[in-house]
Amino acid sequence: RKEVEQDPGPFNVPEGATVAFNCTYSNSASQSFFWYRQDCRKEPKLLMSVYSSGNEDGRFTAQLNRASQYISLLIRDSKLSDSATYLCVEPDSWGKLQFGAGTQVVVTP
Amino acid sequence: NAGVTQTPKFQVLKTGQSMTLQCAQDMNHNSMYWYRQDPGMGLRLIYYSASEGTTDKGEVPNGYNVSRLNKREFSLRLESAAPSQTSVYFCASRLAGDHGELFFGEGSRLTVL
Numbered sequence: 001r002k003e004v005e006q007d008p009g010p011f012n013v014p015e016g017a018t019v020a021f022n023c024t025y026s027n028s029a030s031q032s033f034f035w036y037r038q039d040c041r042k043e044p045k046l047l048m049s050v051y052s053s054g055n056e057d058g059r060f061t062a063q064l065n066r067a068s069q070y071i072s073l074l075i076r077d078s079k080l081s082d083s084a085t086y087l088c089v090e091p092d093s094w095g096k097l098q099f100g101a102g103t104q105v106v107v108t109p
Numbered sequence: 110n111a112g113v114t115q116t117p118k119f120q121v122l123k124t125g126q127s128m129t130l131q132c133a134q135d136m137n138h139n140s141m142y143w144y145r146q147d148p149g150m151g152l153r154l155i156y157y158s159a160s161e162g163t164t165d166k167g168e169v170p171n172g173y174n175v176s177r178l179n180k181r182e183f184s185l186r187l188e189s190a191a192p193s194q195t196s197v198y199f200c201a202s203r204l205a206g207d208h209g210e211l212f213f214g215e216g217s218r219l220t221v222l
Binding site for chain 2: 042
């Protein structure tokens with residue numbers, strides 16, 4: 001079983017709307033997570049780090065729910081440029097990073 | 110800053126041929142990684158190097174070898190390419206520790222016929 005699970009989507013979102021999706025993880029001891037963004041045929045790039053309960057950066061909010069072992073990403077006021085695949089990442093105890101398969105978001109005009 | 114540089118960006122091989130993917134970073138990072146990405150499967154770790162002089166297997170190491178030539182360079186070698194190794198390969202580096210951001214190269218698209 002993959003340790004980091006994501007809904008592959010796609011999530012089709014009208015421009016200006018809000019979209020949220022989750023990522024579940026299996027290691028209850030994990031302290032930090034990352035959200036990466038990957039555009040089509042490009043390399044992943046860091047979007048946000050998630051420590052303790054969560055993090056907010058402009059229109060993006062990431063939250064960590066330790067009891068249920070998931071993290072979420074919420075995008076407010078979606079822009080066409082937000083269309084991408086969002087990868088959830090969990091560091092393991094040895095410094096390796098476990099990637100989810102990604103959630104595709106498509107923002108439509 | 111160049112960041113993480115991978116070569117080649119595209120390569121077509123025949124089954125059984127060998128090749129080496131090169132990766133270099135100029136950020137003085139300690140840790141370097143090789144991932145492959147296949148549709149619907151996300152990024153899977155092939156090998157990583159926590160520091161100069163050390164390498165360790167990741168999730169899918171079979172059919173690959175690596176060399177951490179120095180702190181800057183981490184190469185991935187396919188000794189006898191197979192069609193199952195058709196994929197997009199990403200090299201990445203990070204400083205160290207749980208909170209270090211992972212920086213990726215632009216990827217190398219490999220097709221094995």
